[in-house]
Amino acid sequence: MADGRGTSSHSGENLLFLTDEQLRQAIEAMFFAYRGFTADPDRILVDMAYGRAHHRAIHFINRAPGTTVNNLLGLLGVTKQSLNRVLRTLIADGLVESQVGKSDKRERHLYLTEAGRVLEQTLSDAQRVRMRGAFRDAGPEAVAGFRTVLETMMDPEMRHSYLRLKENSG
């Protein structure tokens, strides 16, 4: 369908698409595509003394408003010291708000401020333009395959986080 080879059968008997060479090509495709994937928001971020780490924090706070620090830590997969450095600047700059938990006062619940939402929108707009273009050019069936493979490629815990976010907002 994409390369006219190894895609004619659904069954497990056709495994030509699993040769080492095919897999190497897929690895390179991931590498090059990820570069493109991050390029657009990165360009915006350099102009404002922020980096990719800030973008990721903003993204997930937007997706899971009111998330606790601990939960965010799990999504991002970094240490609390690393996240805290980023979070501190975002709070100081008025993009993120931290609210003491009502039932459990040890927890902090994170929200984007209005300014934070504006930046999130700007960044995700830029990132979505490329994604939308790729999806449109590739077509619905390719997109479905794309998402299936990505989901299968995740670590199980990450897949779990991913699916939970997906359910809660889609």
Added chain:
Amino acid sequence: MADGRGTSSHSGENLLFLTDEQLRQAIEAMFFAYRGFTADPDRILVDMAYGRAHHRAIHFINRAPGTTVNNLLGLLGVTKQSLNRVLRTLIADGLVESQVGKSDKRERHLYLTEAGRVLEQTLSDAQRVRMRGAFRDAGPEAVAGFRTVLETMMDPEMRHSYLRLKENSG
């Protein structure tokens, strides 16, 4: 096909799969999947004082034996100072060999040594295990779609590099 929605038509009339929400989910899928993608080789590399940058250099030298430093720079998308730091240690450790160009003596052509090939094999084996599992579970049609979308997502120059590597090795 993967989610039973928005995949029934080839034509441009069906654009339900391009909602902002769908695109956000795809962005998250890329993020989580890339984490899984790099996790296995990363685990191997920490035990030997190497990082992801070394892996990338080794990968592309293996794929394009005899590549010049300049060419490798283009593939990796980093500065020569950054690459040089990595390359120096790889050459010092006997994993990479640098040969003065025959026709143009300014150029250096890079090759993996036997030890370099062994490490490359170890790393790419680890990375391919996950890739192969994901491909097998997702099926040939999903794989074709996956690759189509990734190629479309690259920057044009990167796509050009990617396709050239692809042609030259299989």
Added chain:
DNA sequence: TTGGAAAGTCAACAAGGCTGACGTAAACTC
């Protein structure tokens, strides 16, 4: 009331990006 969890912080360090400047050798050009 005490143990442990959630969060914040300080300090120190490493990998891996970057810029800018400089040097050398070889190739190219006029």
Added chain:
DNA sequence: GAGTTTACGTCAGCCTTGTTGACTTTCCAA
């Protein structure tokens, strides 16, 4: 043949973003 450009290597210094380890404060829950 002189001057310019190209390819490569290197030094110095900076930044972001990750890490570990230690310590404190707060506060929930057994």
